[in-house]
Amino acid sequence: MKAGRPPTPEQREAEHRIWVTRAERVAELIDGHTRRTADREPAPPVAEAELLRQHGLLTLLTPAAHGGAGLTWRTALAAVRVLARADGRIGYLLGDHYVSNASIWLAGGPRVQQLLGRPSAERQWLWSDVVVPGATPLDLTADGDGYRLSGTRLAPIGVAVADMTVVAAAVADSAEPLLVGVPRDSKGVTFTSGPESTVPRPDGITVRYDRVWIPSEHVVCSLDPDRATPRASLLGLAVQAVSGHLCLGIAEGAMGYCRTGRPADSMPGTRALAGYGTWVAALDAAGGLADRIAERLGDAALRPSLTWPERAELAVRVSRLPILAADLATEVTFGLYETTSDWPTAAQQGFDRFWRDARAYTAGMAIDKRRREVAQHYLTGAEPARTDLA
Incomplete structure (x- = not known):
């Protein structure tokens, strides 16, 4: 534009x-x-x-x-x-x-x-990012007009193809957490395959930083909660909104595949049809919530003068989306996987990726934390965390 x-x-x-x-x-x-x-x-x-x-x-x-x-x-x-x-x-x-x-x-x-x-x-x-809330931070050691980054982290497989990665690490002397940008071709960055798992995971590659040079101009911001601004704290809400839309997309993709990929002579039974109808209605309602949240997040991100009360009001709405979307993605993809058990092998293998993706990505979401936030706000009016990137 x-x-x-x-x-x-x-x-x-x-x-x-x-x-x-x-x-x-x-x-x-x-x-x-x-x-x-x-x-x-x-x-x-x-x-x-x-x-x-x-x-x-x-x-x-x-x-x-x-x-x-x-x-x-x-x-x-x-x-x-x-x-x-x-x-x-x-x-x-x-x-x-x-x-x-x-x-x-x-x-x-x-x-x-x-x-x-x-x-x-x-x-x-x-x-891409190497930010794992709650994990022991990677190390930043002051060195001239910049820092040296060291440590190892299991990260999204996209890190291996990303041109720039944002990494959360703590300065050794002050323990201040910083978000820094690291180019993929930086000297001292290496990638190895992640540990084997029966479930495909979004964090599928191990990244090692061996005294990687971080110039001061690559420091994006401080992650110290006391230095956060309402607009900067929208990053955490963006993470939740992305997770919600990702889960809804996976569930919608599974529904669409069952409609277009279903063998011509295979029609769901009465019980399965009821499930299809319920999921169509639920995804439609969840999609409406997701669209409203996307609109409001976009408006908030354009406002330099965003206030903490305005951010809090948006946060309690955004927190509902990943809860609903994660539950739907799990229920829909597993339920549909069961209904495809009598499909020819080739057709069912094409569907397999949906429920595997749902399992993988919902496992990495802090859904219980979101449930508690929504409940506490409903019961007491308590604000969600201001600087949570989970």
């Missing part, structure tokens, strides 16, 4: 549809690739990342003044959901990119925005 006069609502809607259509085109290409390679071991999504780059989706959220498309979270989350219907891994890859890249626009200052934001847009960088 071009800088200058604010667009009309009609222009915003037209721009939104253009970018959603781009995402749908990528989803069509990725879906075909997924079905052809469903029996292979997960590998770094090099080809899929290039598709995202070729279709311009990586700069969708970047402000127009810095060379991006200047769209809002409404469109970004819609793109994540579209991609997740085709392949949960790629929906996760794109959502992780949007949150990681948004850290410089929501939490970073003008200097880091100029130094990292503009080249990111010009070169179509893919972003």
Whole structure:
């Protein structure tokens, strides 16, 4: 979206549809690739990342003044959901990119925005993150006009193909937690396969940092709760919104596959049909909530003067989405997997990825924490955590 006069609502809607259509085109290409390679071991999504780059989706959220498309979270989350219907891994890859890249626009200052934001847009960088809330932080040691980063972390497999990764680490002397940007080709960064698991996981690769040089201009922001601003704290809400849209996309993809991939002579029984009807209705209702949250998150991210009470009011609404979406993704994909047990082997294998993705990504979500937040706010009016990135 071009800088200058604010667009009309009609222009915003037209721009939104253009970018959603781009995402749908990528989803069509990725879906075909997924079905052809469903029996292979997960590998770094090099080809899929290039598709995202070729279709311009990586700069969708970047402000127009810095060379991006200047769209809002409404469109970004819609793109994540579209991609997740085709392949949960790629929906996760794109959502992780949007949150990681948004850290410089929501939490970073003008200097880091100029130094990292503009080249990111010009070169179509893919972003990822190594941020694990509650884990022992990686180490940052002061060294001249910068730091040395050390430590090992199990991370999303997208880190292996990302051009820039944001990493959470603590300064050795002060224990202050910082979010820093690390280029993939930095000296001292190595990747190895993650531990074997019976369930495919989003954190599928081990990253080692061996005294990696972090110049001061690559420090995105402090993660100290006392230094947080309402706008910077939207990062945590963006994580939750992405998780919600990812789970809904996986469930919607499973429903769509059962409609289009179902053998012609296979019709669900009475009990299965009732389940289908319930899930269609539930996904429609959850999708409406997801769309409203995306709209409100996008509006909040555009407001430099956002207040803590406004952020809290948004947070109690956003927290409901991952709860609902995670439960639906698990219920729908497992329920549908059971109803496909009598399908031919090839058709059922094509469906297998949906319930595996649902298991993998819901396992990494802090759903119990979200349930407690929603309950405590309902019962006592307590605000959700201000700086939670889980």
